[in-house]
Amino acid sequence: MQHNHPVSYAVTSVFNYPFHTEDIHRIAPLGFVPVAIHFRLFDILVEVGGPASGQDVLDIYQKSPSDSTTNGPRSANQTTRYLASTPSAIHGVLHFTTEILLSSAFLMRKLEATGFDYPFTELDIPMQYAHHLMENEKLTKLYTYAIMAAENRMASFNTFMEGRFGKEPTAPEHLKAVGYDLESVVAEARAMGLPVTMVDIGGGRGQLMREIKESIPGLESQDLIVEEFIQDITSISGLTLVEWDYTKEDNPQPIQGALFYRLASVLHNLPDLAAARLLQKMSDAMEPHSRIMIHERRKHAMADAHAAMIVLYEGREGSIDEWHLLAKLARLKLTFLGYPSGPERGAVEMRKIDWLEHILTQCARIMRQY
Numbered sequence: 169m170q171h172n173h174p175v176s177y178a179v180t181s182v183f184n185y186p187f188h189t190e191d192i193h194r195i196a197p198l199g200f201v202p203v204a205i206h207f208r209l210f211d212i213l214v215e216v217g218g219p220a221s222g223q224d225v226l227d228i229y230q231k232s233p234s235d236s237t238t239n240g241p242r243s244a245n246q247t248t249r250y251l252a253s254t255p256s257a258i259h260g261v262l263h264f265t266t267e268i269l270l271s272s273a274f275l276m277r278k279l280e281a282t283g284f285d286y287p288f289t290e291l292d293i294p295m296q297y298a299h300h301l302m303e304n305e306k307l308t309k310l311y312t313y314a315i316m317a318a319e320n321r322m323a324s325f326n327t328f329m330e331g332r333f334g335k336e337p338t339a340p341e342h343l344k345a346v347g348y349d350l351e352s353v354v355a356e357a358r359a360m361g362l363p364v365t366m367v368d369i370g371g372g373r374g375q376l377m378r379e380i381k382e383s384i385p386g387l388e389s390q391d392l393i394v395e396e397f398i399q400d401i402t403s404i405s406g407l408t409l410v411e412w413d414y415t416k417e418d419n420p421q422p423i424q425g426a427l428f429y430r431l432a433s434v435l436h437n438l439p440d441l442a443a444a445r446l447l448q449k450m451s452d453a454m455e456p457h458s459r460i461m462i463h464e465r466r467k468h469a470m471a472d473a474h475a476a477m478i479v480l481y482e483g484r485e486g487s488i489d490e491w492h493l494l495a496k497l498a499r500l501k502l503t504f505l506g507y508p509s510g511p512e513r514g515a516v517e518m519r520k521i522d523w524l525e526h527i528l529t530q531c532a533r534i535m536r537q538y
């Protein structure tokens with residue numbers, strides 16, 4: 169492998185945080201987590217409240233949950249209690265210890281098979297290679313979300329998305345924390361007689377849109393649109409659901425001239441070219457008043473999430489330079505950038521370039537040179 173090979177850049181971006189050897193010892197037990205979840209281990213330990221053997225857990229698992237409570241000192245640790253009381257986190261742990269663990273395990277095999285050819289393409293990443301070696305040929309033609317849908321894993325994944333690993337601020341709280349005044353943008357649009365339509369692309373079960381509806385009075389269900397491609401979301405109460413698969417090439421964004429197009433944890437699921445293409449489709453649908461609002465983490469603050477995006481989708485967490493570049497590729501300009509101090513998602517706003525203003529500025533710049 170050459171020193172400046174693209175794989176070495178990817179590896180460096182993933183290992184930019186202290187890596188401890190004890191992390192390695194945790195890898196084998198991770199494979200047991202889906203089994204523990206299947207046998208309701210975390211719930212049962214909390215219900216038992218005391219030491220329980222494997223036989224105790226099996227006995228309780230085979231009975232109904234209401235028969236299982238016994239008295240005694242608690243033995244479930246803090247993590248077990250947290251998982252038992254946080255359904256989204258249980259589904260998150262399941263996602264990490266099934267899809268992500270599987271794909272990570274096949275990363276090196278995939279690189280060896282292709283002479284360290286990197287970057288991967290969307291439909292040819294370690295996940296598809298794993299299914300190829302397991303002779304699940306039907307799945308090797310699908311991208312990872314479609315594989316999860318084919319394996320009936322999307323309902324669990326969507327539950328993970330509704331709360332993730334703990335209490336996160338609501339969408340309006342989050343915007344406020346990074347200095348973005350959503351209410352003023354909506355009020356200004358109303359004052360100018362512009363539409364206040366908001367479209368959440370890949371918006372799952374609509375949690376973020378519901379939070380906005382609760383915080384800004386007067387937004388109706390037709391103003392708040394969730395776009396999704398998956399079968400198990402068929403309607404969302406209080407919001408409008410539109411089916412849209414953004415990966416299909418001849419499939420333009422169906423809602424024109426919305427006030428907001430939100431992409432929350434969507435672009436990081438895509439290879440660079442596909443992310444640029446999705447932004448171009450949004451740009452085609454935008455009017456001068458339209459805004460794209462992106463919510464993603466920073467690569468350097470979330471190297472482990474960055475690694476997960478690579479193995480699952482050949483995606484990436486973005487850096488500020490990459491946001492500028494993506495905006496340019498989609499004929500857009502960056503108009504707001506705000507990140508919280510921790511590893512949480514930031515807010516990146518893009519708007520259409522005003523070409524007249526752009527040309528006048530360029531002319532003025534050229535004239536100043538003479």
Ligand SMILES: C[S@@+](CC[C@H](N)C(=O)[O-])C[C@H]1O[C@@H](n2cnc3c(N)ncnc32)[C@H](O)[C@@H]1O
Binds near residue numbers: 371372373397398
């Ligand atoms: C990481 S989740 C983010 C969900 C939500 N935006 C949030 O931040 O909680 C990505 C979402 O994109 C949706 N998605 C994946 N591929 C898609 C496609 N090709 N077209 C439309 N939506 C897609 C998934 O169903 C999922 O809801």
